[in-house]
Amino acid sequence: MTYLFNQPSAFAAELIEGFVAANADKVRQVTGGVVRSTRSQPNTVAVIVGGGSGHYPAFAGLVGQGLAHGAAMGNLFASPSAQQIYNVARAAHNGAGVLLMFGNYAGDVLHFGQACERLRAEGIACEILAVTDDISSASKDELTKRRGVAGDLCVFKAACAAAEAGDDLATVLKKSQHANDRTRTFGVAFAGCTLPGASHPLFEVEKGRMALGLGIHGEPGISETEVPRADELAEIFVERLLSEVPADIKQIAGQRVAVILNGLGSVKYEELFVVYRRVAQLLDAAGLAVVEPDVGEFVTSFNMAGVSLTLMWLDDELETLWRAPANAPAYRKGSVLIAEPLSAAECEESTEEALPQASAESQQSAQRVLSLLESVADLLQRNVQKLGDIDAVAGDGDHGIGMERGVLGAVEKAREVAARGAGAGSLLCRAADAWADKAGGTSGALWGVALTALGTSIGDNQSPDAQRVAAGVKGAKDGIMHFGKAKVGDKTMVDVLVPFSDSLNAAVAEGASLTDAWLAAAKVADKAAQDTAHLVPKMGRARPLAEKSVGTPDAGAISLAMIVNRVGDLLKEQKVSQ
Ligand SMILES: Nc1ncnc2c1ncn2[C@@H]1O[C@H](COP(=O)(O)OP(=O)(O)O)[C@@H](O)[C@H]1O
Numbered sequence: 001m002t003y004l005f006n007q008p009s010a011f012a013a014e015l016i017e018g019f020v021a022a023n024a025d026k027v028r029q030v031t032g033g034v035v036r037s038t039r040s041q042p043n044t045v046a047v048i049v050g051g052g053s054g055h056y057p058a059f060a061g062l063v064g065q066g067l068a069h070g071a072a073m074g075n076l077f078a079s080p081s082a083q084q085i086y087n088v089a090r091a092a093h094n095g096a097g098v099l100l101m102f103g104n105y106a107g108d109v110l111h112f113g114q115a116c117e118r119l120r121a122e123g124i125a126c127e128i129l130a131v132t133d134d135i136s137s138a139s140k141d142e143l144t145k146r147r148g149v150a151g152d153l154c155v156f157k158a159a160c161a162a163a164e165a166g167d168d169l170a171t172v173l174k175k176s177q178h179a180n181d182r183t184r185t186f187g188v189a190f191a192g193c194t195l196p197g198a199s200h201p202l203f204e205v206e207k208g209r210m211a212l213g214l215g216i217h218g219e220p221g222i223s224e225t226e227v228p229r230a231d232e233l234a235e236i237f238v239e240r241l242l243s244e245v246p247a248d249i250k251q252i253a254g255q256r257v258a259v260i261l262n263g264l265g266s267v268k269y270e271e272l273f274v275v276y277r278r279v280a281q282l283l284d285a286a287g288l289a290v291v292e293p294d295v296g297e298f299v300t301s302f303n304m305a306g307v308s309l310t311l312m313w314l315d316d317e318l319e320t321l322w323r324a325p326a327n328a329p330a331y332r333k334g335s336v337l338i339a340e341p342l343s344a345a346e347c348e349e350s351t352e353e354a355l356p357q358a359s360a361e362s363q364q365s366a367q368r369v370l371s372l373l374e375s376v377a378d379l380l381q382r383n384v385q386k387l388g389d390i391d392a393v394a395g396d397g398d399h400g401i402g403m404e405r406g407v408l409g410a411v412e413k414a415r416e417v418a419a420r421g422a423g424a425g426s427l428l429c430r431a432a433d434a435w436a437d438k439a440g441g442t443s444g445a446l447w448g449v450a451l452t453a454l455g456t457s458i459g460d461n462q463s464p465d466a467q468r469v470a471a472g473v474k475g476a477k478d479g480i481m482h483f484g485k486a487k488v489g490d491k492t493m494v495d496v497l498v499p500f501s502d503s504l505n506a507a508v509a510e511g512a513s514l515t516d517a518w519l520a521a522a523k524v525a526d527k528a529a530q531d532t533a534h535l536v537p538k539m540g541r542a543r544p545l546a547e548k549s550v551g552t553p554d555a556g557a558i559s560l561a562m563i564v565n566r567v568g569d570l571l572k573e574q575k576v577s578q
Pocket residue numbers: 106107391395396398399402403441442443444446480483484485486491492493494539540541554555556557
């Protein structure tokens with residue numbers, strides 16, 4: 001359990017404040033996370049790392065000279081939003097482009113990808129790299145589906161040292177890809193973790209058992225055994241990692257490796273040293289030379305009881321990058337040049353942009369859109385538990401919480417911009433950004449995309465007519481499929497959105513009113529959501545638990561169907577424009 005917290009919902013925000021207060025000589029807070037509080041070398045690449053909170057020292061503890069320039073910090077176990085990542089990257093940009101690095105989780109991939117597109121659109125050169133060191137998370141044939149765990153540090157370290165040395169963006173990216181190709185982690189867990197305020201663990205391991213390959217959010221592992229003795233665990237680690245040597249290494253003996261023995265939250269340092277003793281003996285016996293090993297906590301999963309071993313197979317280039325000095329709150333090596341603190345003026349963030357002009361008609365529609373959003377918020381708040389329970393069958397159980405955070409953020413923003421005279425289109429676009437920003441995670445990114453498409457189609461000049469709304473829904477569908485890459489049948493919200501959009505657009509094309517077309521499409525959505533129960537998941541967190549998921553509908557499909565049905569009821573009541 002977690003002993004110390006105030007409001008569970010404020011936990012992530014409060015930990016950032018405390019972290020910054022404790023490390024002000026190295027980091028400062030910006031909207032969305034932290035950046036260095038010291039001056040970086042001008043015209044060098046800025047490396048931004050990030051992911052959900054709850055994994056300290058990943059990611060904020062790795063910001064400082066020689067390591068990252070900034071960290072985007074999401075809510076507990078939820079990826080940061082594209083807006084957060086974008087803000088952090090803008091604040092850290094140093095004139096030579098940005099490399100965004102994260103651990104290849106679904107929400108991270110979407111949000112970091114969007115942030116990258118946005119930075120590029122503004123003329124800031126940007127690349128992304130998803131770390132994939134966890135050998136248990138997908139087979140050798142699906143390397144790009146592997147997740148990032150403690151090997152994050154090796155790959156971040158290589159990228160950041162290259163950036164610090166003045167390499168250009170293409171070279172920093174190439175060296176980081178090489179580091180990623182040569183980094184492998186194998187982990188085990190003895191018990192899951194319990195988030196602040198939660199009454200039961202997010203995931204569990206049976207008492208006395210050890211789960212091999214269990215992920216840092218409880219993603220299923222590959223097998224279970226009795227808890228072994230420390231030496232036996234070291235043997236399992238070394239054997240697994242030596243059977244997954246990078247393809248370009250022909251002979252193990254004589255190689256040099258960087259090593260991380262990582263505690264995942266509640267395993268004591270003393271226990272780690274007992275395990276490391278045997279790991280060092282075994283690596284030596286295999287003919288490997290260990291270079292600057294790290295034993296401690298580098299990527300955690302709250303108070304999860306678990307341990308992982310990481311090897312980065314070095315060549316001269318990677319060894320130089322691994323050995324380079326760094327001075328971050330949670331990672332220090334060698335001695336870095338003393339960096340000057342930034343001035344107060346340099347730390348100022350830019351303020352809210354102006355709203356576009358809107359017609360009086362569109363401003364009135366904005367009020368109606370606001371009341372639709374408020375009603376959807378009420379609906380989702382009543383269904384947090386239900387959506388969470390559905391998601392918990394094969395996902396991570398946070399769908400209800402994420403949707404609630406998103407819609408409340410959207411309503412707050414919509415109220416604010418409606419009061420400032422926003423048109424319906426701008427109100428939806430701002431609400432979309434706020435939804436994605438507050439929710440984070442996969443569905444946050446996708447709802448942000450959807451509402452932006454709808455708002456863009458509706459615009460700020462006239463009240464939303466059936467054609468514009470139908471085109472906006474089609475835009476939402478296309479946008480979600482473009483970013484999320486899911487197809488019909490993959491068991492996601494796409495299984496509802498496609499038939500909903502098709503039905504709505506067909507009815508509107510035949511001349512039906514918006515209300516009639518929407519109500520008919522909402523019925524289609526309801527059935528499509530229930531029908532996802534028969535499907536086997538191919539995307540998102542549910543993918544590894546495919547069998548367990550059959551018989552239960554997809555959480556995101558259910559929430560989407562709920563929402564379009566609530567909007568349909570309101571359209572009928574309000575007779576919103578036809
Ligand atoms: N690639 C994708 N495309 C479309 N929808 C997706 C995709 N991946 C997941 N989803 C939807 O997101 C839902 C999970 O959302 P949520 O639990 O909020 O995010 P996370 O899995 O990041 O915690 C799933 O039920 C599914 O409907």
